[in-house]
Amino acid sequence: MNLGILSRNREYFPTNQLLDEIERRKDTSGVFLSTRFVSPLISHLHIDALFAGQSLKLIDGLVPRIGRSQTEIGLLCLQQFELLELPTTISARALFLARDKFRCYQTLHKVPGVRLPKTVLMSTSYMFERIIQLFKFPVVIKILDATRGAGTILAPNRRVAQEIIDALFLRYDQPIMVQEYLQGQSTDRNQLIEDIRVLIVGETILGAMRRIAPKGEWRTNYAQGASCKPHQLSSEDKELVLRIVETIGIEVAGIDLYPTDKGLFLLEVNACPGWKAFESVHPKVNVAKSIIDYLLAKIRQ
Secondary structure, three states: OEEEEEEOOOOOHHHHHHHHHHHOOOOOEEEEEEHHHEEEEEOOOOEEEEEOOEEHHHOOEEEEEOOHHHHHHHHHHHHHHHHOOOOEOOOHHHHHHHHOHHHHHHHHOOOOOOEOOOEEEEOOHHHHHHHHOOOOOOEEEEEEEEEOOEEEEEEOOHHHHHHHHHHHHHHHOOOEEEEEOOOEOOOOOOOOOEEEEEEEEOOEEEEEEEEEOOOOOOOOOHHHOOEEEEEOOOHHHHHHHHHHHHHHOOOEEEEEEEEEOOEEEEEEEEOOOOOHHHHHHOOOOOHHHHHHHHHHHHHHO
16 A cells, blocks of 8 residues: 655654554555645546646555645645545545634534533624623633644733734734633642543544643643643543544544533644654554554555
8 A cells, every 4th residue: 555644744743653654564655745745736637636746646545634834735635635536534624624613613512512612703803892791801812723822822801802812813814713711620739720632533532631731821732831641531521522523524633622610621623633742641552553554444445
C-alpha cells in the first residue's frame, strides 16, 4: 500500500510518528505531502490531484493533518480526494464543522446529553452593549477557528471585553464568539483549572487525559504549558463522546470536555489533534499505529 501523510511540516511530531509507523511495516510505503504543493485539477473531462506535478491517483490512502492556517486549501483538497474516491481519515464535511466552533455547536445542540456553554456570535462590535448584557464576567472571547489556546481570550470586565472585541474585529474582520466562563470541577489539590481531552480513532476511544492549566493560567492546552494525567471515562461519558463523533462524522479527533457541577460541557471537537502529551500519560497506546491501522482497513473495505 502506498500511503501519504498530508501536512504542512515534515518535522511536526504527529507527522513524523505516522511516517515512522508506515516505514516499520513491510506491506506499506509512505510519503510526506506538503499541503502547499497539492494542486487539485478539474475539467469536464478529467479530474486529478497533483503533487509537484505528479498524480496522487498512485496513492492508496491519505492521512490529512490540516492545521488552522491551511483550512481553506485543505477543504478544497479533501473535496477533491472525495471526488477521486481516495480514502482519507477525515472528510471535508467533518473538517468544515470541527474547524468552525459555532457551526459545530449548531450541529450538536440537539444531540442527547451534549451540554454547550452559552455562546453568542457577533458580526460587528456595534452589538457589544446588547450582547454583553447576556453574560456575567469573566467572559471568554474566541475567534471561530481558535486552536491550541491561540485566539481565545478571557475578559475579566466590560472594559477589557470591549477592547478585545474591537481589536479582534480590526485584526481578523470575521465574526467572533462571546462565551460564558464555566466554573469547573478540579481534582487538583491546588484547585487549578482542568479539562478532559478524549482521543478517538474511528469508533475506538483510545483513552482520555486530564489537562491541568499551570498556576495563573486558565487555558488548559498542552501548548500553553498544561500538565496532564490519565483519566478514566465512565460508560456514560464514552457514549456521549461516540454520539458527538458520529454526529460530526469525524474519524480522528480530540474531544475536549469540561467538568462542572452540572455535568460535562463540550468545549471543542479538534480535527487535527496532537498526541505527544497523550502518549506520555498512556505509554502503552500507539496513536500513529491506530490511525494507520484504521486507514488500511478503510482502504481494504
